[in-house]
Amino acid sequence: HGNFLASLIKNKQTSMGTCHGCHEAAQSSQRETEVMAFAPLSSASWGITIRQSEEEALAPTEPLRRQFILFSVAMVLLALLLAWAIAQSVVRPVRMLTNAAERIAAGKLDEPIRPAAEDEIGMLARTFDEMRLRLKESLEKIQEWNRQLESNVQLRTRELKESQDQLVRRNRELSLMNAIAGAMSHSLKLDTILESALDEVVKFMGAEAAILTLFVAEEEAEGKSVYRGISP
Numbered sequence: 001h002g003n004f005l006a007s008l009i010k011n012k013q014t015s016m017g018t019c020h021g022c023h024e025a026a027q028s029s030q031r032e033t034e035v036m037a038f039a040p041l042s043s044a045s046w047g048i049t050i051r052q053s054e055e056e057a058l059a060p061t062e063p064l065r066r067q068f069i070l071f072s073v074a075m076v077l078l079a080l081l082l083a084w085a086i087a088q089s090v091v092r093p094v095r096m097l098t099n100a101a102e103r104i105a106a107g108k109l110d111e112p113i114r115p116a117a118e119d120e121i122g123m124l125a126r127t128f129d130e131m132r133l134r135l136k137e138s139l140e141k142i143q144e145w146n147r148q149l150e151s152n153v154q155l156r157t158r159e160l161k162e163s164q165d166q167l168v169r170r171n172r173e174l175s176l177m178n179a180i181a182g183a184m185s186h187s188l189k190l191d192t193i194l195e196s197a198l199d200e201v202v203k204f205m206g207a208e209a210a211i212l213t214l215f216v217a218e219e220e221a222e223g224k225s226v227y228r229g230i231s232p
Contacts, residue, residue, distance in 0.1 A: 005038060005047060005049065008038055008040060008047060009040050009045055009046065009047045010045075012040050012042070013040065014037075014038060014039045014040065015037070015038045016035070016036065016037040016038070017035075017036060018033050018034065018035055018036065018054060032053060033053070033054040033055075034051050034052060034053050034054060035051070035052050035053075035054050035057040035058070036049060036050065036051045037049070037050045038050075090121070093121040093122075093125070094121065096113075096125070097113075097121070097124060097125060097128060100113045100125075100128055100132075101128070104128075104131070104132055104135065107139075109132050109135060109136040109139065110136075112129055112132070113125050113126075113128050113129040113132060114129075115129075172204065175204075176200060176201065176204045179200040179204070180196070180197045180200050180201075183196030183197060183199070183200055184196065184197065190214070190224060191224065191226070194212055194214060194224055194226045195226050197212060198210055198211075198212040198226050198227075198228060199228075202228050207228075207229075208229050209227075209228060209229030209230045210227065210228045210229065211225060211226070211227040211228075211230060212225065212226050212227070213225040
């Protein structure tokens with residue numbers, strides 16, 4: 001490397017690199033990688049060259065390299081374990097909130113939502129629980145209103161039915177009165193009028209036996225009686 005070293009000495013430059021020991025005639029033809037460093041002298045046109053086999057020069061770094069590899073593997077495993085733990089600490093509360101939201105959507109509002117920690121997810125869980133309580137209270141009020149409305153509807157229905165029954169009864173009574181009045185208008189004889197009135201009453205009531213008696217105010221007068229289904 002005479003020309004190369006002479007150029008380094010002339011230019012006052014340092015250099016280092018690798019070379020092969022097979023350049024020397026005394027060495028065998030087998031190539032052996034060497035580490036070489038050169039530094040020029042400032043007071044003379046000389047330089048110092050240090051040569052050493054690569055295997056011997058880098059021997060102290062091999063244990064360090066192996067330690068670095070083992071340390072890197074350990075750090076990767078630790079990082080994976082830490083990432084899994086962090087993911088679980090985030091995923092588990094989120095899954096709990098998801099299940100709570102599904103229960104609320106299904107109308108199951110009795111089970112409380114307990115926050116897992118005092119963090120943002122815990123604040124979200126408490127907010128969900130407050131929403132659950134308010135929604136439960138609103139549903140209970142709506143149910144109470146529905147029960148009251150149903151009770152009022154039933155009461156109103158009974159009142160309407162009673163009014164309808166009363167109206168029907170009044171209509172039947174009026175029909176009977178009209179029938180009796182119509183029967184009375186066909187004759188002027190008292191016996192015929194009483195007979196017709198009793199027939200309408202029996203027909204109206206669906207009775208099997210009936211008696212109709214007409215009393216008079218005068219003591220000397222005798223009352224009239226007509227009957228159906230019974231003996232004299």
